[in-house]
Amino acid sequence: MAIFPPCHSSEMLEKLLGSVCGKTRDEPKIEEKKIRGRVVLMKKNVMDVTDVGASVLDRIHEIFGRGVSFQLISAEKCDLANGKRGKLGKEAFLEDWVSRFTSLTAEAEATFDVSFNWDESLGVPGAFIVRNHHHSQFYLKTVTLEDVPGHSPVHFVCNSWVYPAHRYKYDRVFFTNKAYLPSDTPEPLRLYREEELINLRGNGSGMLKEWDRVYDYAYYNDLGSPEKGKDYARPVLGGSKDYPYPRRGRTGRRPNKKDPNTESRLFLLSLNTYVPRDEKFNQVKFSDFIGYSLKSIGQVLIPEIKAVFDKTINEFDTFEDVLNLYEGGIKLPDGHTLQKIREHVPWELVRELTRSDGERFLKFPMPDVIKEDRTAWRTDEEFGREMLAGVNPVVIRRLQEFPPTSKLDPQAYGNQNSTITREHVEKNMNGLTVDEAIENNKLFILDHHDALMPYLRRINTTTTKTYASRTILLLQDDGTLKPLAIELSLPHEDGDEQGAVSEVFTPCDEGIGSSIWQLAKAYAAVNDSGYHQLISHWLNTHAVIEPFIIATNRQLSVLHPIFKLLKPHFRDTLHINALARQILINAGGVLERTVFPARYALEMSSAIYKNWNFTEQALPHDLIKRGIAVPDPTQPQGVRLLIEDYPFAVDGLEIWSAIEAWVKEYCSFYYPTDEKVQGDSELQSWWKELREVGHGDLKDEPWWPKMQTQEELFQACTIIIWIASALHAAVNFGQYPYAGYLPNRPTVSRRFMPKPGTPEYAELESNPDAAFLKTITAQFQTLLGVSLIEILSRHSTDEVYLGQQESPNWTADDQPREAFERFSAALVEIETRIIDRNNDGELRNRTGPVKMPYMLLYPNTSNNSKEGGLTGKGIPNSISI
Structure with missing residues (x-):
């Protein structure tokens, strides 16, 4: 076997790799150039007020040279001494941290400058390393490089919490907004891409902490509290033929002392269950959620209040009594009873639950119905x-x-x-x-x-x-x-x-x-209410989508085009599901107390999950299966409705078609052939893990797409987006308008x-x-049920609706960006048609005897006013509540 002479082998190897990993050492070096960077971040806030102590410590760290540093990574030149990773630029630090005071309000952005010394021979930066040497974490939104020669501007959309460097065993790396299939990834970025996925998968053991970024799977073994007695024990859902279920996110909490198959639970009022920090509600949303939840949590979790109600207000005697919930509230108990409440319940909570008129308790908004x-x-x-x-x-x-x-x-x-x-x-x-x-x-x-x-x-x-x-x-x-x-x-x-x-x-x-x-x-x-909450709403949207979120973050790099396509449709879902397991669907939680199957609720949903079929979640397939529609290639959506005035189906089919067209146009840009789908290693690993682990109890079902063709990719992505956006909107945001009047x-x-x-x-x-x-x-x-659905039916003021993107620089690729603009325009046209149908008096099912227009599938894409609350309209990108 011929080998290079030992004294020259390293030089010849470098020349051999030069075409892939950059210029050889013999080429002249170009002088360094200053690149200006603009960094947008949010400092750590605690319930709407800046953490003053952390802020002071961070400034002290800055004075002693322990700031926030950035290092650019070349997308064009390899460092052979560093495993062929991209060459690094010199470390640069955020400027003016000490002198920059940010607003005391939550979600206040601050913009900082950073100046990089960059060797032009290294070409365009494709990533950067950030090291936070401060005491506290910050939320890194974007980094923009203003004057990269021949490439300006270069955008990094980060949207991630960066904890102090000692919390990580690896460097925090962020990539530009350019999408790459694994095989097309520039060589200098390959290892960074692969290592980031390894970090996100974790090692499968140990209790996860708030700074961990691990996405992993677990069974639903966290609902029961067997230490309280057999009435609070619940079967483990998932991992068995008797109780199949989608997987949830792993927390790694220790086993319950009474039953080692059950995971221990947090203190009942705690909302600090683990999900990756980037998946948690932002400060504004979490603050709103806490505020609107106070009366629900107060009623559900404090038995003394229930005891008082049982003795004083037990029944509604007339429908007028029910209407008083909305028109006048419930009259507060007498002074003696109030004193009993004070003895057992924090008075601050009672005061929070008392409405502004001072005489009435629990006055709710008037339901549309x-x-x-x-x-x-x-x-x-x-x-x-x-x-x-x-x-x-x-x-x-x-x-x-x-x-x-x-x-x-x-x-x-x-x-x-x-x-x-x-x-x-x-x-x-x-x-x-x-x-x-x-x-x-x-x-x-x-x-x-x-x-x-x-x-x-x-x-x-x-x-x-x-x-x-x-x-x-x-x-x-x-x-x-x-x-x-x-x-x-x-x-x-x-x-x-x-x-x-x-x-x-x-x-x-x-x-x-x-x-x-x-x-x-x-x-x-x-029956329909219980089935709706357990199956149509919880199981068929919240629970089934969670494995897709976990698998996407574990197997698809942020550089992957399918990650970029799906990520907006996963916002806040892991967090709301974790909160649901903590206070809503757990043993003795709100759902068991307010819906008729009670302690058998989740067990019943497990039995129904046995017949869940991913491909049947496609709206046209669902309508055909239910006999509501028949195939008809002459129709725009390929089906003909047998109930022509079926508002959910009529509006839904238009939304479905718009999503499908967008997905096809987007995916075709990156996957022009079936061979591209078959050859994508990350995509194949994603789909395999999703079937075999995320929905592992149904892994042998023949209906799973094989993910070998463009059409199978189009179909899968369209169904995922449909479930996470329009289907959830249709079965969630009408809860208070229809069921707020119980x-x-x-x-x-x-x-x-x-x-x-x-x-x-x-x-x-x-x-x-x-x-x-x-x-x-x-x-x-x-009272309990209405409190809950009032919370669940509210749109957040920071909602991102279908047809909107959180960042204008979500991708660097022009054709996908133009395709998305066409998608948004199509949704605006659908909005107009929905209004026209609602105004058509011959379509009696659009408003009905209650004179309530059907708006649950009104996209609200054109709304940029950030209107929140009980609007009864709008399709958020994700299952965000």
Whole structure:
């Protein structure tokens, strides 16, 4: 084997690599040039006020030469002595830190100058190293190099917390906004790219601290508190056939002393659960979140308040009492009771919960569903309309067989098929027969039978008393849905294998029959509310998207074009999910206290996750599966709706098409061929980890795209963006507008349908409103539930909506940036069409009897005023609340 002579081998090797790693040492060196840099950052703030102590220490550090340093990294020249990493420029320091005082308000940006000595022979910088020698962390937003010869300006979009250097075992490296596939990465940046991903993956062990930047997986073993007793123990979700579930972010907290399979929990009021620091809410949003959460947390977590309520305010006696929540609040307890509250609850909290009039307690904003008409929510038309334009418009399906059948195992559950007959429904079908209606695509069903029946016996051993339900509706010529029958079913008292015991209720306009029909609709609404919160909202958006966020940060570099595409759609999601596990979906948390499955809520969602299918989350696929649409290549979205006035589907298909077109145009720029997809090592690792780990309990399902073609990449990215943006907006931000008035969307039923001859039946005859209110959600649960959904339905003032980017310099590539501008323009056009449809009086489902326009899929892209609050419109980029 021939080798280079030893005395010349290093020189010849350098020449051999010269074309890749830069000029050889024989070439003349160009003199250094000053490059001016502009650094935008935010200093550490604590709840809206600058941490004065940290600020003083940082200034002392500056005086002794321990400042914030930057080193540019060449994207064109390698340093052979440093593993072929890009050559480094000289260290430079932020200027004027000592003399620069920033605003005391949260989110106050400060701009600093930095001057670099840069050898022009090193070409353009492609990254930089930052070292923070201060006492406290800061949030680095952007760095801009103003006068790089031939390349100005050079942008670095950082958006990351930089902790003191001693907190890291590696250098913090930031890259320019240029996107590269792994194979196209400039050689000097390759190792930096690879090492950054290794750092983000961590080593899989140890308790993670706030400065750690580790993205890793764990099972849902953090919901239970077994040390409190068996009532607070919960099964581990994920990692087993019995309880499959998407993975969550790992925290590394120690095992529970009572049960080593359960992770120990933080103190109940603590909101400091680990997520990577860059994934946490910013100061403004977190401050708003804390403020709006005070009354909810206060009610949920302080049992003394509940005890007082139980003794003084137990029930709503009339609908006027319910309306007082919005028009006048609840009158404060007497002086003796207030003194009892003071003894057990911090008075500051009571004062915070007391509204400005000083006399009323918990006065809520008026929900949209009763703003124009206080009683229209009770009509059959509105009951049906909300299945198409309400907060849970994703469950209704076309009925293609009669009577409806069950898919439950008959050996375990007996006969669970419906007992609804033709006689029950044909009397209200406007002259149609069942067969004619099915043939003409006129019958639809809201089916909450099979999902609930396996859990119903256990659920009804708690304070809940509810049914599995089926609701059959007729599509009328005017486009509205007319409810025909509601079937309420219970498990057989002799055992599950004996089948269901069912009763069918049909519409009635007068007398006791009218009151019974209103109760039947309430039981169906209770089921729909629970399914909405657990499945449509939590499972199908929040939970399923979390593994995508973890895998993206672990396997796709910030330089990767798909990372740049997806990252905006992951903002704040890990944090809101972690907060949910801490105070909402945990054992004894808000969800278990306010939604009918109670302690079985998350276990039930695990059973439904078994049938989750990634490809079916595509809106056209979902509509076809539910029989709401049929394939039609002549239509712009490739499907034809069988319910033409279906606001969620009509608006959703336009949003879906806009996202799909944007994704195709963006991805095609970087992946012009299938071979590019197949040859992308990071992309393939991302998709493999996502399937095999993130959604590992479903890894063997045949429906997963193989990620071998452009079309599979387009499909996957479109679905991810759809779930994180439009689907979540549709099932989240209507919660308060529709369910803030809880009689419209009750979450619990506390007693069964009254039987003739009982005192409950007599009360239903004599005082139907009182009987209705005693059946649905109790007062304390109402206060709790309304407090929660008021928080969840609010848009943050810092919201970034679909069609908007957080930074104008999000990419250096012109064609993707131009494609995004076309995407934004398309969304603005959709906004105009939505307004036009809402103003069309012939489309009765757009506003309905409650006169509430459907705006949940109004993009709000053109809104730059940062309007927040209960707007009931706007599609945020991500699941941010």
